[in-house]
Amino acid sequence: MAALLVTLCSLIFMLCSTNAQPSPGYSPTSKFRTVGFYQGFRNLWGAQHQRFDQNTLTIWLDSSSGSGFKSNTAFTSGYFGAAMKLHPGYTAGVITSFYLSNNEEHPGNHDEIDIEFLGTTPGKPYTLQTNVYIRGSGDGRIVGREMKFHLWFDPTQNFHNYGMLWSPNEIIFFVDDIPIRRYPRKSDYTFPTRPMWLYGSIWDASSWATEDGKYKADYHYQPFIGKYTNFKLSGCRADAGASCHAVSASPSPSGGLSGQQYQAMQWAQNNYLVYDYCKDWRRDHSQTPECYSH
Numbered sequence: 116m117a118a119l120l121v122t123l124c125s126l127i128f129m130l131c132s133t134n135a136q137p138s139p140g141y142s143p144t145s146k147f148r149t150v151g152f153y154q155g156f157r158n159l160w161g162a163q164h165q166r167f168d169q170n171t172l173t174i175w176l177d178s179s180s181g182s183g184f185k186s187n188t189a190f191t192s193g194y195f196g197a198a199m200k201l202h203p204g205y206t207a208g209v210i211t212s213f214y215l216s217n218n219e220e221h222p223g224n225h226d227e228i229d230i231e232f233l234g235t236t237p238g239k240p241y242t243l244q245t246n247v248y249i250r251g252s253g254d255g256r257i258v259g260r261e262m263k264f265h266l267w268f269d270p271t272q273n274f275h276n277y278g279m280l281w282s283p284n285e286i287i288f289f290v291d292d293i294p295i296r297r298y299p300r301k302s303d304y305t306f307p308t309r310p311m312w313l314y315g316s317i318w319d320a321s322s323w324a325t326e327d328g329k330y331k332a333d334y335h336y337q338p339f340i341g342k343y344t345n346f347k348l349s350g351c352r353a354d355a356g357a358s359c360h361a362v363s364a365s366p367s368p369s370g371g372l373s374g375q376q377y378q379a380m381q382w383a384q385n386n387y388l389v390y391d392y393c394k395d396w397r398r399d400h401s402q403t404p405e406c407y408s409h
Contacts, residue, residue: 134386136267136293136382137293137375137378137379137382138375138379139292139293139294139373139375139376139379140366140373140375140379141292141364141365141366141373141375141376142292143194143196143278143280143289143292143347143364144196144276144278144289144292144345144347146194146364147194147196147347147349147362148347148349149345149346149347150346150347150348151170151346152167152170152172152184152343152346153167155186155187155313155346155348156184156185156186156187156313156315156346157184157185157187158182158183158184159183159184159185159314159316160180160181160182160183161174161180161181161182161183162182163180164176164177164180164181164182164338165182165184170344171342171343171344172184172315172342172343172344173340173341173342173343174315174316174317174340174341174343175317175338175339175340175341176209176318176319176332176337176338176339177334177337177338177339178334178337181316181317181318181319182316182317183314183315183316183317183318184314184315184316185312185313185314186312186314186348188312188352188353188354189217189310189311189312189352189353190281190310190311190312190313190350190351190352190353191308191310191350191351191352191353191355191359192281192282192283192350192351192361192362193280193281193348193349193350193351193361193362194278194279194280194281194347194349194350194362194364195213195215195278195279195281195313195347195348195349195350196276196277196278196279196289196345196346196347197213197276197277197278197315197343197344197345197346197347198274198275198276198277198343198344198345199211199213199232199270199274199275199277199341199342199343200270200271200272200273200274200275200341200342201232201241201270201271201341202271202339202340202341203271203272204237204336205236205237205333205336206234206235206241206336206339207234207235207236207321207324207325207330207331207332207333208234208319208320208321208324208325208330208331208332208333209234209317209318209319209320209324209332209339210231210232210233210234210316210317210318210319210320210324211231211232211234211316211317211339211341212229212230212231212232212314212315212316212317212318213230213277213279213313213314213315213343214227214228214229214230214231214279214313214314214315215227215228215229215279215281215311215312215313215314216228216311216312216314217309217310217311217312219312220309220310221250221309223251223257224250224251225248225250225251226248226249226250226307226308226309226311227246227247227248227307227311228246228247228248228279228286228307228311229244229245229246229247229248230243230244230245230277230279230288231243231244231245231246232244232270233263233324233325234324234325234332234339235325236325236330240265240266241265241266241270241271242263242264242265242389243263243264243265243266243270243277243290243295244261244262244263244264245261245262245263245264245288245295245296246259246260246261246262247259247260247286247298247307248260248307249304249305249306249307250307258402258403259392260298260392260403260405261390261392262296262388262390262391262392263388263389263390264290264295264383264387264388264389265387265389266290266387267383267386267387274342274344274345275290275291276289276290276291276292276345277289277290278292278347278364280362280363280364281307281311281350282361282363282370283300283308283361284299284300284370284371285297285298285299285300285370285371286298286306286307287364287372289364290383293379293380293382293383294372294376294377294379294380294383295380295383295384295387295388296380296384297372297380299405301404301405302404302405304404305403305404305405310353313348315341315343317339317340317341319332349362350362392406393405393406
């Protein structure tokens, strides 16, 4: 009997340990200095739906408008992050985002690296969507490279850190310093290289955001609020020239991920990945050739 109890306890411990949040062993959030909002950004639209107080930017969406902000400068690589807190309750159709883009400079043929929270209905978790666009798809359409996650915490209860590393060799997405996705540069055709600005916004995307548009924004629940703080904006500005060296988000100055960071990423993907564009048989993968070696 005692041996059986020991075996059961060991099994329970192993199961719990498997799902326990691992340490990535390295903290990009701590490595890069915090930038004041007005030091690094400006309002882009919806100024009347934007407030900065006690080092926290609050933006909101109601039936009249949403709001967005943009970095003052463009970058060619870097680490970009912020701590965010999301709106609780019914948020269907509402997107709260933090992303790199050059859409204003290259409309319809732009590059983009996205962190987007897809609104939800009560009782269902938020979906964190990561995405990469490269020059649209080359034929005037936009081909996304979406990977979606549910999180191991409630993002409406507290601030959590979200980050993106964009280097000449790879793109890595982070949640509380845990790498959740790595997108390597396999060819110039499948990797963004043109300068991009950093943006944040909250807006109505009822046509697709929640369960493919099944649930729409309901303004009986307005305003929908997003909060941002602890901004990170470290990298090579577009005007820096070739002498600027890309930053690293790992213990190695040359970049990449450490073994411990890879293990943490595997944990996140094994337990919280809910959609991978490369594994969606409904997609036409002829324009996402990286999937053939995914």
